[in-house]
Amino acid sequence: MNPPLPQAPINWIAIFALVFLPIVAVIAVPLYAINHDFSLSAWVSMIVLLGMSSLGITAGYHRLWAHRAYEATLPLKIILMIMGTFAVQNSILFWSSGHRTHHRHVDDVEKDPYSINKGFWFAHMGWMLHDYPAAEPNFKNAPDLLNDKLVMFQHKYYVPLVILVHTGILLPIGWAVGDMWGVLLLGGLVRLILSHHVTFFINSLCHMWGKRPYTDENTARDNFLLAIATWGEGYHNYHHIFQYDYRNGVKWWQYDPTKWLIWSCSKLGLAKNLRRIPSFNIKKAELAMKFKYAEQDLAVYGHNVNEDMANVKTRIAQEYEAFTHTLNDWAKLKEQEIQAKKASVAEKINQMDHKLKMDFQLVEQRLGHHRQTLKVLMRNIKKNTVSE
């Protein structure tokens, strides 16, 4: 059962944005559709503006300001600030400070501002409907943002900026395409509601549905379908273990439009110093989890081990030894790196780094093979138990 929520005053501004506006949409959109029909331009404006406001949050609020996963030039910062303001999710300072607390105290019922352990609705939007005391008063965890002029400007003039951004974007589009009400309803209202819930899914469903390939120390999950809905933020298990990486979908083929946007901006000279976690560390986390899952599989049938299974168990143990050896080699290498920062050493380190990565890949391949054999053996045991 979820613990009882503390009493806190209702936040009426949030009620207006998150409850009242959807009620208006549910009534006004069908009424307008019946009486006037929406133009194709209004539909297109909804999709384009949804992308714009959502990427303002993912590339701007989240990866740039909350995590400092890369550096942006002033023009890019201004564009991202406008895009993020258009998503109406409070100021960069408020959002980022709360998000840093989420990472620091993830799943903690008291300290995580949107802890999933208080249930789906609380993590999704309930946490905003009340004025809960800030876990990090006075934005103490965001001194960098308190010193950022653009961030503080947006924080100070947040409400006028929200109004200005909305009139500055929606009215010219509505006028240009000749469907003012269509654009206001679809590009304005419906787009805002969709963009809200897309972001909220990251705090709710991305902590509930999906796999945990990198860590099981928190509830965050990797989920391809959620990545599609959330502009790449659905690889949330990776993000919670390596939050400073500018990529959430770290593999090149993973669907992460936010990482592609940031990478493209870097090629255009608008962003630099994109932070990437060394691939060795990523592989290490992934392999450690694979061993953990293999161990769990073995534990289930531990009491029922036949000869074949005992063999697989021994082989997995051997692979684990090889894994630990590679880890030790890596530790030694890092030690050398710290002791001598000379070019010749750097060269050697690069070669070794490559060799150790290959070692990991071999271990991974063999482990995958053993786990497959284990699965077949387990299936056979199950079949035999049922037929007995």
Ligand SMILES: [Zn+2]
């Ligand atoms: Zn999270």
Ligand SMILES: [Zn+2]
């Ligand atoms: Zn984050």
